Amino acid sequence: xxxxxxxxxxxxxxxxxxxxxxxxxxxxxxxxxxxxxxxxxxxxxxxxxxxxxxxxxxxxxxxxxxxxxxxxxxxxxxxxxxxxxxxxxxxxxxxxxxxxxxxxxxxxxxxxxxxxxxxxxxxxxxxxxxxxxxxxxxxxxxxxxxxxxxxxxxxxxxxxxxxxxxxxxxxxxxxxxxxxxxxxxxxxxxxxxxxxxxxxxxxxxxxxxxxxxxxxxxxxxxxxxxxxxxxxxxxxxxxxxxxxxxxxxxxxxxxxxxxxxxxxxxxxxxxxxxxxxxxxxxxxxxxxxx
Amino acid sequence: xxxxxxxxxxxxxxxxxxxxxxxxxxxxxxxxxxxxxxxxxxxxxxxxxxxxxxxxxxxxxxxxxxxxxxxxxxxxxxxxxxxxxxxxxxxxxxxxxxxxxxxxxxxxxxxxxxxxxxxxxxxxxxxxxxxxxxxxxxxxxxxxxxxxxxxxxxxxxxxxxxxxxxxxxxxxxxxxxxxxxxxxxxxxxxxxxxxxxxxxxxxxxxxxxxxxxxxxxxxxxxxxxxxxxxxxxxxxxxxxxxxxxxxxxxxxxxxxxxxxxxxxxxxxxxxxxxxxxxxxxxxxxxxxxxxxxxxxxxxxxxxxxxxxx
Amino acid sequence: xxxxxxxxxxxxxxxxxxxxxxxxxxxxxxxxxxxxxxxxxxxxxxxxxxxxxxxxxxxxxxxxxxxxxxxxxxxxxxxxxxxxxxxxxxxxxxxxxxxxxxxxxxxxxxxxxxxxxxxxxxxxxxxxxxxxxxxxxxxxxxxxxxxxxxxxxxxxxxxxxxxxxxxxxxxxxxxxxxxxxxxxxxxxxxxxxxxxxxxxxxxxxxxxxxxxxxxxxxxxxxxxxxxxxxxxxxxxxxxxxxxxxxxxxxxx
Numbered sequence: 001x002x003x004x005x006x007x008x009x010x011x012x013x014x015x016x017x018x019x020x021x022x023x024x025x026x027x028x029x030x031x032x033x034x035x036x037x038x039x040x041x042x043x044x045x046x047x048x049x050x051x052x053x054x055x056x057x058x059x060x061x062x063x064x065x066x067x068x069x070x071x072x073x074x075x076x077x078x079x080x081x082x083x084x085x086x087x088x089x090x091x092x093x094x095x096x097x098x099x100x101x102x103x104x105x106x107x108x109x110x111x112x113x114x115x116x117x118x119x120x121x122x123x124x125x126x127x128x129x130x131x132x133x134x135x136x137x138x139x140x141x142x143x144x145x146x147x148x149x150x151x152x153x154x155x156x157x158x159x160x161x162x163x164x165x166x167x168x169x170x171x172x173x174x175x176x177x178x179x180x181x182x183x184x185x186x187x188x189x190x191x192x193x194x195x196x197x198x199x200x201x202x203x204x205x206x207x208x209x210x211x212x213x214x215x216x217x218x219x220x221x222x223x224x225x226x227x228x229x230x231x232x233x234x235x236x237x238x239x240x241x242x243x244x245x246x247x248x249x250x251x252x253x254x255x256x257x258x259x260x261x262x263x264x265x266x267x268x269x270x271x272x273x274x275x276x277x278x279x280x281x282x283x284x285x286x287x288x289x290x
Numbered sequence: 291x292x293x294x295x296x297x298x299x300x301x302x303x304x305x306x307x308x309x310x311x312x313x314x315x316x317x318x319x320x321x322x323x324x325x326x327x328x329x330x331x332x333x334x335x336x337x338x339x340x341x342x343x344x345x346x347x348x349x350x351x352x353x354x355x356x357x358x359x360x361x362x363x364x365x366x367x368x369x370x371x372x373x374x375x376x377x378x379x380x381x382x383x384x385x386x387x388x389x390x391x392x393x394x395x396x397x398x399x400x401x402x403x404x405x406x407x408x409x410x411x412x413x414x415x416x417x418x419x420x421x422x423x424x425x426x427x428x429x430x431x432x433x434x435x436x437x438x439x440x441x442x443x444x445x446x447x448x449x450x451x452x453x454x455x456x457x458x459x460x461x462x463x464x465x466x467x468x469x470x471x472x473x474x475x476x477x478x479x480x481x482x483x484x485x486x487x488x489x490x491x492x493x494x495x496x497x498x499x500x501x502x503x504x505x506x507x508x509x510x511x512x513x514x515x516x517x518x519x520x521x522x523x524x525x526x527x528x529x530x531x532x533x534x535x536x537x538x539x540x541x542x543x544x545x546x547x548x549x550x551x552x553x554x555x556x557x558x559x560x561x562x563x564x565x566x567x568x569x570x571x572x573x574x575x576x577x578x579x580x581x582x583x584x585x586x587x588x589x590x591x592x593x594x595x596x597x598x599x
Numbered sequence: 600x601x602x603x604x605x606x607x608x609x610x611x612x613x614x615x616x617x618x619x620x621x622x623x624x625x626x627x628x629x630x631x632x633x634x635x636x637x638x639x640x641x642x643x644x645x646x647x648x649x650x651x652x653x654x655x656x657x658x659x660x661x662x663x664x665x666x667x668x669x670x671x672x673x674x675x676x677x678x679x680x681x682x683x684x685x686x687x688x689x690x691x692x693x694x695x696x697x698x699x700x701x702x703x704x705x706x707x708x709x710x711x712x713x714x715x716x717x718x719x720x721x722x723x724x725x726x727x728x729x730x731x732x733x734x735x736x737x738x739x740x741x742x743x744x745x746x747x748x749x750x751x752x753x754x755x756x757x758x759x760x761x762x763x764x765x766x767x768x769x770x771x772x773x774x775x776x777x778x779x780x781x782x783x784x785x786x787x788x789x790x791x792x793x794x795x796x797x798x799x800x801x802x803x804x805x806x807x808x809x810x811x812x813x814x815x816x817x818x819x820x821x822x823x824x825x826x827x828x829x830x831x832x833x834x835x836x837x838x839x840x841x842x843x844x845x846x847x848x849x850x851x
Contacts, residue, residue, distance in 0.1 A: 086582070111567045223404065463712065477689055484647065486701055
């Protein structure tokens with residue numbers, strides 16, 4: 001029983017960051033209809049940005065986190081304006097190929113800049129785990145969980161309560177009408193992509209200190225983000241939150257009770273199983289007949 | 291190509307090991323051939339039915355492992371192991387085809403990536419079968435009667451035959467009613483259905499043939515390098531395949547071959563000058579540039595230029 | 600004979616079709632008309648298998664069509680055209696029609712890969728048939744042009760050619776006059792008559808009254824998801840319910 005609770009807690013820590021990844025991608029894939037295979041690269045960007053801020057600029061941990069988020073937002077905005085905006089009227093396949101190209105370029109760019117050896121990201125927390133009843137939790141992980149929760153709440157508030165959030169929802173529900181009503185569509189697209197990438201970067205900066213930072217860490221992050229989005233439904237922020245938590249817990253339980261080698265398979269299997277069993281379900285794109 | 295051009299090319303190809311005897315160059319040519327078959331296989335799916343598979347490395351790997359295991363553990367002859375490898379990969383293709391049938395576009399891509407991911411994890415973790423990360427060394431070279439095809443020159447002819455056979459198969463397929471059905475699905479699926487094209491049947495067919503070809507390439511690879519490890523499932527191979535097809539010209543027959551030649555020779559030529567990370571970085575940038583400036587690929591662009599002049 | 604029996608289609612809470620029944624007599628040109636939202640397109644899509652009815656069935660010569668995929672329905676000789684997206688965009692006109700001849704070919708995978716001689720003869724035959732159809736719809740001068748580059752009216756003709764290539768016994772035309780100029784409509788009307796004269800049955804959905812009354816043997820009027828009248832063009836034009844339906848929708 002204690003083991004189960006431990007796994008659950010570990011799963012929630014991981015799941016919180018998966019939720020961040022998922023929320024970001026559900027906005028980009030679900031609302032903007034962009035197959036963002038580079039999403040994981042913004043996750044990696046966040047981790048390396050935190051590394052640079054801490055190790056090279058000597059900033060404190062919270063600032064480094066903010067720096068990582070800013071890096072993600074900036075990078076996202078740049079990519080949207082230079083790559084996606086010109087292609088906005090092309091087919092989804094074209095943007096997909098461009099994002100694949102971006103994925104490869106970013107990853108190998110990181111490889112060249114930082115080298116292939118994994119980097120450890122320093123953090124100010126004591127290593128001795130806190131003991132809360134039957135579970136023990138490293139202070140760092142508790143911090144990660146709390147920050148993730150805060151960011152998730154902040155995202156939700158941004159989308160539901162702010163002017164920007166309203167403009168986003170309006171744009172993606174009915175672009176034409178929104179444009180007529182004066183919503184700056186182009187800027188909303190940039191803002192959405194920047195926001196999604198910032199969340200991915202936050203996830204990277206949070207998980208980086210727990211695991212290590214290495215150039216290909218984004219590959220699995222991308223795929224797990226997709227499985228969260230597929231689980232929770234495209235464009236569905238609460239769904240992505242729930243999906244992220246579920247994935248984190250499922251991975252921990254799988255690693256603990258089945259086999260740790262197949263841990264990453266959970267995300268893959270979710271994608272396959274959900275897409276196969278509910279193919280028309282949540283993602284029916286109305287087929288134009290005639 | 292005109293007939294005289296084709297005859298000259300054929301003659302050059304048949305005599306290549308004699309006028310290009312440098313073993314390193316021959317190695318590059320052999321790898322280009324293997325990748326050529328791979329690119330042709332991906333092209334069937336991407337160029338003709340319009341579905342992108344980012345998991346083709348899985349079919350390649352399944353072919354490689356099947357062939358290696360059959361010849362190593364069961365001591366089968368290469369000539370039986372090759373078709374068996376193609377069949378195993380084809381079966382996997384059938385599964386993907388049937389499973390992913392209702393999915394199109396991005397969702398199909400995601401399922402193929404996930405499938406490749408699972409297969410890769412299995413190859414790493416199922417030690418008893420695949421020897422895990424240590425891989426399978428000592429894969430035997432093919433035997434033809436009393437000769438063992440272990441020299442580069444001999445293997446060149448094997449790969450040449452495979453490339454020629456694949457080209458012929460693709461050409462016949464594409465120029466037939468089946469090929470037209472593929473294209474119909476890519477161009478306008480509802481319309482294709484209305485004139486009797488069974489979508490299920492043809493998408494699965496495309497997946498099976500495509501996977502089978504990739505599996506054959508895997509077998510050729512295994513018996514050439516004589517070592518198979520989970521590295522065959524590396525995403526790098528898939529990326530390279532996609533670049534070859536997209537850059538060469540998807541939906542054409544020559545495109546994938548041109549792409550394969552270019553992107554096997556180029557890295558080797560650049561290797562002396564720069565590291566593979568730069569090369570992969572360049573691939574990424576190149577893909578983006580291609581989408582913007584040369585969306586149909588090199589071969590169609592050249593054809594258009596030739597037509598205009 | 601194509602028979603529609605008590606077909607109903609619901610979208611959410613709305614009944615697009617509410618118990619529609621009619622028969623299409625073989626060898627005739629039958630038109631389905633009605634005000635906007637009457638259910639014409641829904642009926643069309645249901646007959647050809649792109650929609651599944653919530654109730655009722657469609658049969659052809661007694662055999663059930665409901666529940667079959669569109670490609671299976673096409674194999675039974677019922678072929679439809681499309682109003683938008685009516686062609687294979689990247690292919691030439693001739694290639695478009697050649698794809699349409701899919702059901703006319705018999706090549707299987709093994710034969711294709713082995714390159715049997717029989718196939719070469721079949722391909723020649725198919726190419727010739729495609730040319731005949733391109734000629735029939737009057738696009739011989741366009742046969743090598745890419746379909747997506749043609750003007751709308753000619754694209755519809757290509758679409759017609761593709762459907763004819765599938766050898767239909769019943770040809771369903773989705774607003775063949777939509778977006779066409781008067782002379783183009785004349786050409787299409789002439790083609791439709793010739794198709795009927797060659798033995799096919801034609802069912803069309805159309806808004807242009809003049810075109811409908813000019814070529815139809817039978818007219819079926821839908822309103823609010825139901826059949827409100829059926830008969831010869833002259834009778835329909837004078838039918839009080841029909842006039843009321845159109846006037847009603849015009850004033851609404």
